[in-house]
Protein backbone atom coordinates (compact mmCIF):
# COMPACT_ATOMS: atom_id res chain seq x y z
CA UNK A 1 0.00 0.00 0.00
CA UNK A 2 1.20 3.50 -0.83
CA UNK A 3 1.58 5.87 2.10
CA UNK A 4 2.18 9.65 2.19
CA UNK A 5 5.59 9.12 3.81
CA UNK A 6 6.91 6.39 1.53
CA UNK A 7 10.47 6.79 0.21
CA UNK A 8 10.83 9.19 -2.72
CA UNK A 9 14.55 8.63 -3.38
CA UNK A 10 14.33 8.10 -7.14
CA UNK A 11 11.76 9.34 -9.68
CA UNK A 12 12.26 8.12 -13.26
CA UNK A 13 10.80 10.11 -16.15
CA UNK A 14 9.96 8.40 -19.39
CA UNK A 15 8.17 9.60 -22.51
CA UNK A 16 4.64 8.17 -22.40
CA UNK A 17 5.01 7.83 -26.18
CA UNK A 18 7.57 5.02 -25.65
CA UNK A 19 5.78 1.68 -24.95
CA UNK A 20 9.07 -0.20 -24.43
CA UNK A 21 10.10 2.26 -21.71
CA UNK A 22 6.69 1.93 -20.00
CA UNK A 23 6.99 -1.87 -19.98
CA UNK A 24 10.54 -1.65 -18.63
CA UNK A 25 9.53 0.83 -15.91
CA UNK A 26 7.32 -1.82 -14.31
CA UNK A 27 10.47 -3.84 -13.56
CA UNK A 28 12.79 -1.05 -12.39
CA UNK A 29 13.57 -0.26 -8.71
CA UNK A 30 12.64 3.46 -8.88
CA UNK A 31 10.38 4.71 -6.07
CA UNK A 32 8.39 6.87 -8.52
CA UNK A 33 7.63 6.54 -12.24
CA UNK A 34 6.72 9.75 -14.12
CA UNK A 35 4.94 9.21 -17.44
CA UNK A 36 5.75 12.37 -19.37
CA UNK A 37 3.36 14.07 -21.79
CA UNK A 38 5.28 17.36 -21.82
CA UNK A 39 8.82 18.07 -23.02
CA UNK A 40 9.80 14.46 -23.84
CA UNK A 41 6.89 14.07 -26.28
CA UNK A 42 6.81 15.63 -29.77
CA UNK A 43 3.69 17.69 -30.70
CA UNK A 44 2.42 15.09 -33.19
CA UNK A 45 2.56 12.36 -30.55
CA UNK A 46 0.83 14.28 -27.72
CA UNK A 47 -2.65 12.78 -28.10
CA UNK A 48 -1.48 9.17 -28.49
CA UNK A 49 0.97 9.59 -25.56
CA UNK A 50 -1.93 10.78 -23.38
CA UNK A 51 -3.95 7.67 -24.28
CA UNK A 52 -0.92 5.45 -23.63
CA UNK A 53 -0.28 7.02 -20.21
CA UNK A 54 -3.90 6.56 -19.10
CA UNK A 55 -3.92 2.98 -20.41
CA UNK A 56 -0.67 2.22 -18.54
CA UNK A 57 -2.09 3.55 -15.26
CA UNK A 58 -5.31 1.56 -15.71
CA UNK A 59 -3.37 -1.60 -16.59
CA UNK A 60 -1.19 -1.20 -13.47
CA UNK A 61 1.69 -3.55 -12.78
CA UNK A 62 3.82 -0.85 -11.10
CA UNK A 63 3.66 -2.50 -7.66
CA UNK A 64 4.46 -0.18 -4.76
CA UNK A 65 5.96 2.46 -7.05
CA UNK A 66 4.08 5.74 -7.12
CA UNK A 67 3.01 6.68 -10.63
CA UNK A 68 2.67 10.29 -11.79
CA UNK A 69 1.67 11.75 -15.14
CA UNK A 70 3.32 15.03 -16.15
CA UNK A 71 0.77 16.99 -18.18
CA UNK A 72 1.32 19.84 -20.59
CA UNK A 73 0.82 23.35 -19.20
CA UNK A 74 -2.79 24.44 -18.87
CA UNK A 75 -2.27 27.27 -21.39
CA UNK A 76 -0.85 25.02 -24.12
CA UNK A 77 -2.88 23.39 -26.89
CA UNK A 78 -2.89 20.06 -25.00
CA UNK A 79 -3.14 21.08 -21.33
CA UNK A 80 -6.93 21.12 -20.87
CA UNK A 81 -7.38 17.71 -22.56
CA UNK A 82 -4.50 16.24 -20.54
CA UNK A 83 -5.98 17.47 -17.27
CA UNK A 84 -9.49 16.24 -18.09
CA UNK A 85 -8.13 12.80 -18.99
CA UNK A 86 -5.75 12.34 -16.06
CA UNK A 87 -8.28 13.54 -13.48
CA UNK A 88 -10.23 10.31 -13.95
CA UNK A 89 -7.28 7.96 -14.47
CA UNK A 90 -6.70 7.05 -10.82
CA UNK A 91 -3.03 8.05 -11.14
CA UNK A 92 -1.22 8.72 -7.83
CA UNK A 93 -0.14 12.23 -8.82
CA UNK A 94 -0.51 14.79 -11.58
CA UNK A 95 2.74 16.70 -12.13
CA UNK A 96 2.25 20.17 -13.58
CA UNK A 97 5.00 22.12 -15.37
CA UNK A 98 6.25 25.71 -15.25
CA UNK A 99 4.27 26.87 -12.22
CA UNK A 100 4.95 30.59 -11.67
CA UNK A 101 2.41 31.83 -9.11
CA UNK A 102 0.19 30.53 -6.29
CA UNK A 103 -2.83 31.10 -8.55
CA UNK A 104 -1.34 28.62 -11.06
CA UNK A 105 -1.63 25.99 -8.32
CA UNK A 106 -5.26 27.02 -7.73
CA UNK A 107 -6.04 26.63 -11.45
CA UNK A 108 -4.55 23.14 -11.61
CA UNK A 109 -6.26 22.17 -8.36
CA UNK A 110 -9.62 23.34 -9.75
CA UNK A 111 -9.03 21.32 -12.92
CA UNK A 112 -8.61 18.22 -10.71
CA UNK A 113 -11.70 18.87 -8.57
CA UNK A 114 -13.43 15.64 -9.68
CA UNK A 115 -10.31 13.48 -9.32
CA UNK A 116 -10.26 10.88 -6.51
CA UNK A 117 -9.00 12.30 -3.18
CA UNK A 118 -5.94 10.02 -3.51
CA UNK A 119 -4.69 11.91 -6.59
CA UNK A 120 -2.03 14.41 -5.50
CA UNK A 121 -0.89 17.57 -7.26
CA UNK A 122 2.87 17.88 -7.79
CA UNK A 123 4.50 21.02 -9.21
CA UNK A 124 7.63 21.68 -11.29
CA UNK A 125 9.78 24.54 -9.95
CA UNK A 126 11.47 25.74 -13.12
CA UNK A 127 10.57 29.33 -13.97
CA UNK A 128 12.34 32.54 -12.99
CA UNK A 129 8.97 34.05 -12.08
CA UNK A 130 8.31 31.48 -9.34
CA UNK A 131 11.53 32.16 -7.45
CA UNK A 132 10.26 35.24 -5.59
CA UNK A 133 7.00 33.45 -4.70
CA UNK A 134 8.24 30.04 -3.60
CA UNK A 135 6.91 30.29 -0.07
CA UNK A 136 3.45 31.44 -1.20
CA UNK A 137 3.33 28.64 -3.79
CA UNK A 138 4.34 25.99 -1.23
CA UNK A 139 1.77 27.39 1.22
CA UNK A 140 -0.96 26.25 -1.21
CA UNK A 141 -0.33 22.77 0.25
CA UNK A 142 -2.64 23.94 3.05
CA UNK A 143 -5.65 24.54 0.77
CA UNK A 144 -5.10 22.32 -2.31
CA UNK A 145 -3.86 18.83 -3.31
CA UNK A 146 -0.30 20.17 -3.62
CA UNK A 147 2.18 17.92 -1.80
CA UNK A 148 5.46 17.74 -3.76
CA UNK A 149 7.87 19.98 -5.70
CA UNK A 150 10.29 18.87 -8.42
CA UNK A 151 13.13 21.10 -9.59
CA UNK A 152 13.33 21.61 -13.35
CA UNK A 153 16.92 22.68 -13.82
CA UNK A 154 16.87 22.48 -17.64
CA UNK A 155 14.05 24.99 -17.96
CA UNK A 156 15.52 27.13 -15.20
CA UNK A 157 18.87 27.22 -17.05
CA UNK A 158 17.12 28.18 -20.28
CA UNK A 159 15.13 31.00 -18.63
CA UNK A 160 18.09 32.31 -16.62
CA UNK A 161 20.39 31.91 -19.67
CA UNK A 162 22.74 30.14 -17.27
CA UNK A 163 25.07 27.22 -18.02
CA UNK A 164 24.15 23.86 -16.52
CA UNK A 165 27.57 22.62 -15.35
CA UNK A 166 28.12 19.67 -12.96
CA UNK A 167 28.73 22.09 -10.03
CA UNK A 168 25.39 23.83 -10.72
CA UNK A 169 26.75 27.05 -9.17
CA UNK A 170 24.20 29.43 -10.75
CA UNK A 171 21.29 27.37 -9.38
CA UNK A 172 22.40 26.79 -5.79
CA UNK A 173 20.54 29.80 -4.31
CA UNK A 174 17.30 28.72 -6.02
CA UNK A 175 17.71 25.12 -4.84
CA UNK A 176 18.11 26.35 -1.25
CA UNK A 177 15.14 28.73 -1.46
CA UNK A 178 12.93 25.98 -2.90
CA UNK A 179 13.97 23.52 -0.18
CA UNK A 180 13.28 26.05 2.59
CA UNK A 181 9.86 26.91 1.11
CA UNK A 182 9.01 23.21 0.81
CA UNK A 183 10.14 22.37 4.35
CA UNK A 184 8.31 25.36 5.86
CA UNK A 185 5.07 24.09 4.34
CA UNK A 186 5.43 20.31 4.68
CA UNK A 187 5.99 19.77 0.95
CA UNK A 188 8.26 16.94 -0.28
CA UNK A 189 10.96 18.13 -2.69
CA UNK A 190 12.96 16.27 -5.36
CA UNK A 191 16.07 17.50 -7.15
CA UNK A 192 16.24 18.00 -10.92
CA UNK A 193 17.66 15.65 -13.55
CA UNK A 194 21.29 15.07 -14.50
CA UNK A 195 21.46 15.02 -18.31
CA UNK A 196 24.82 13.14 -18.29
CA UNK A 197 23.22 9.70 -18.19
CA UNK A 198 26.29 7.89 -19.57
CA UNK A 199 28.65 9.27 -16.87
CA UNK A 200 27.56 7.83 -13.52
CA UNK A 201 30.49 9.55 -11.77
CA UNK A 202 29.05 12.96 -12.69
CA UNK A 203 25.60 11.71 -11.73
CA UNK A 204 26.71 10.50 -8.28
CA UNK A 205 28.47 13.78 -7.48
CA UNK A 206 25.33 15.70 -8.40
CA UNK A 207 23.07 13.35 -6.42
CA UNK A 208 25.34 13.71 -3.36
CA UNK A 209 25.13 17.50 -3.73
CA UNK A 210 21.34 17.21 -3.76
CA UNK A 211 21.34 15.04 -0.64
CA UNK A 212 23.72 17.48 1.09
CA UNK A 213 21.30 20.33 0.30
CA UNK A 214 18.35 18.44 1.81
CA UNK A 215 16.36 17.06 -1.11
CA UNK A 216 14.25 13.95 -0.41
CA UNK A 217 15.31 12.39 -3.70
CA UNK A 218 16.20 13.10 -7.30
CA UNK A 219 14.51 12.90 -10.68
CA UNK A 220 16.13 10.67 -13.30
CA UNK A 221 16.09 10.17 -17.05
CA UNK A 222 17.73 6.75 -17.45
CA UNK A 223 17.47 3.34 -15.70
CA UNK A 224 21.24 3.30 -15.01
CA UNK A 225 20.79 6.28 -12.66
CA UNK A 226 18.36 4.46 -10.32
CA UNK A 227 20.75 2.29 -8.25
CA UNK A 228 23.25 5.08 -7.38
CA UNK A 229 20.36 7.43 -6.65
CA UNK A 230 18.67 5.01 -4.25
CA UNK A 231 22.00 4.47 -2.52
CA UNK A 232 22.76 8.19 -2.12
CA UNK A 233 19.27 9.02 -0.77
CA UNK A 234 19.06 6.07 1.67
CA UNK A 235 20.38 6.56 5.21
CA UNK A 236 23.97 5.20 5.17
CA UNK A 237 25.51 2.68 7.60
CA UNK A 238 27.35 5.48 9.44
CA UNK A 239 24.18 7.57 9.73
CA UNK A 240 22.20 4.63 11.08
CA UNK A 241 24.86 3.67 13.57
CA UNK A 242 25.01 7.31 14.77
CA UNK A 243 21.19 7.40 14.97
CA UNK A 244 21.08 4.25 17.13
CA UNK A 245 23.84 5.67 19.39
CA UNK A 246 21.93 8.97 19.87
CA UNK A 247 18.67 7.17 20.69
CA UNK A 248 20.43 4.81 23.12
CA UNK A 249 22.28 7.70 24.82
CA UNK A 250 19.12 9.78 25.35
CA UNK A 251 17.42 6.69 26.84
CA UNK A 252 20.07 6.33 29.59
CA UNK A 253 18.77 7.23 33.09
CA UNK A 254 21.64 9.69 33.63
CA UNK A 255 20.55 11.65 30.53
CA UNK A 256 16.87 11.85 31.50
CA UNK A 257 15.58 15.42 31.20
CA UNK A 258 18.74 16.66 29.45
CA UNK A 259 18.55 18.71 26.24
CA UNK A 260 22.20 18.34 25.21
CA UNK A 261 24.49 15.33 25.80
CA UNK A 262 27.77 13.89 24.51
CA UNK A 263 27.53 11.02 21.98
CA UNK A 264 30.68 9.50 20.46
CA UNK A 265 32.65 12.63 21.36
CA UNK A 266 30.17 15.08 19.78
CA UNK A 267 27.28 17.16 21.06
CA UNK A 268 23.81 15.77 20.48
CA UNK A 269 20.70 17.81 21.27
CA UNK A 270 17.03 16.86 21.23
CA UNK A 271 16.87 18.07 17.62
CA UNK A 272 19.45 15.39 16.78
CA UNK A 273 17.23 12.82 18.50
CA UNK A 274 14.42 13.84 16.11
CA UNK A 275 16.80 13.48 13.18
CA UNK A 276 17.98 10.06 14.43
CA UNK A 277 14.39 8.83 14.71
CA UNK A 278 13.68 10.12 11.18
CA UNK A 279 16.66 8.17 9.74
CA UNK A 280 15.60 4.95 11.45
CA UNK A 281 11.98 5.31 10.35
CA UNK A 282 13.14 6.00 6.78
CA UNK A 283 15.43 2.94 6.77
CA UNK A 284 12.53 0.79 8.01
CA UNK A 285 10.26 2.12 5.24
CA UNK A 286 12.93 1.39 2.62
CA UNK A 287 13.36 -2.17 3.94
CA UNK A 288 9.59 -2.70 3.72
Ligand SMILES: CC(C)(COP(=O)(O)OP(=O)(O)OC[C@H]1O[C@@H](n2cnc3c(N)ncnc32)[C@H](O)[C@@H]1OP(=O)(O)O)[C@@H](O)C(=O)NCCC(=O)NCCSC(=O)C[C@H](O)C(=O)O
Nearest residue numbers: 013014015020021024036039040152153154155221222223
Ligand atom coordinates in the same frame (compact mmCIF):
# COMPACT_ATOMS: atom_id res chain seq x y z
C1 LIG B 1 17.90 9.89 -22.70
C2 LIG B 1 17.30 8.81 -23.55
C3 LIG B 1 16.71 9.42 -24.84
C4 LIG B 1 18.40 7.81 -23.94
O1 LIG B 1 17.80 6.79 -24.71
P1 LIG B 1 18.67 5.58 -25.28
O2 LIG B 1 19.94 6.08 -25.91
O3 LIG B 1 17.74 4.77 -26.14
O4 LIG B 1 19.04 4.75 -23.97
P2 LIG B 1 19.62 3.30 -23.84
O5 LIG B 1 19.89 2.71 -25.19
O6 LIG B 1 20.76 3.34 -22.90
O7 LIG B 1 18.42 2.49 -23.16
C5 LIG B 1 18.67 1.22 -22.61
C6 LIG B 1 17.36 0.55 -22.25
O8 LIG B 1 16.68 1.31 -21.25
C7 LIG B 1 15.42 1.75 -21.74
N1 LIG B 1 15.23 3.13 -21.25
C8 LIG B 1 15.97 4.20 -21.52
N2 LIG B 1 15.51 5.27 -20.86
C9 LIG B 1 14.46 4.84 -20.15
C10 LIG B 1 13.58 5.48 -19.23
N3 LIG B 1 13.70 6.82 -18.97
N4 LIG B 1 12.63 4.74 -18.66
C11 LIG B 1 12.50 3.41 -18.92
N5 LIG B 1 13.31 2.74 -19.77
C12 LIG B 1 14.27 3.47 -20.37
C13 LIG B 1 15.53 1.70 -23.26
O9 LIG B 1 14.24 1.56 -23.81
C14 LIG B 1 16.38 0.47 -23.43
O10 LIG B 1 15.58 -0.68 -23.20
P3 LIG B 1 15.91 -2.08 -23.90
O11 LIG B 1 15.89 -1.81 -25.38
O12 LIG B 1 14.81 -2.98 -23.45
O13 LIG B 1 17.27 -2.50 -23.41
C15 LIG B 1 16.20 8.03 -22.76
O14 LIG B 1 16.81 7.46 -21.65
C16 LIG B 1 14.99 8.85 -22.38
O15 LIG B 1 14.10 9.04 -23.18
N6 LIG B 1 14.94 9.32 -21.12
C17 LIG B 1 13.81 10.03 -20.58
C18 LIG B 1 13.66 11.42 -21.20
C19 LIG B 1 12.54 12.19 -20.55
O16 LIG B 1 11.57 11.64 -20.10
N7 LIG B 1 12.69 13.53 -20.50
C20 LIG B 1 11.73 14.40 -19.88
C21 LIG B 1 12.03 14.63 -18.44
S1 LIG B 1 13.47 15.55 -18.11
C22 LIG B 1 12.85 17.13 -17.87
O17 LIG B 1 12.13 17.59 -18.70
C23 LIG B 1 13.17 17.78 -16.57
C24 LIG B 1 12.64 19.19 -16.31
O18 LIG B 1 11.42 19.50 -16.83
C25 LIG B 1 13.67 20.25 -16.57
O19 LIG B 1 13.30 21.33 -17.05
O20 LIG B 1 14.83 20.04 -16.18
Ligand SMILES: [Mg+2]
Nearest residue numbers: 126152154155
Ligand atom coordinates in the same frame (compact mmCIF):
# COMPACT_ATOMS: atom_id res chain seq x y z
MG1 LIG C 1 11.13 21.40 -17.59
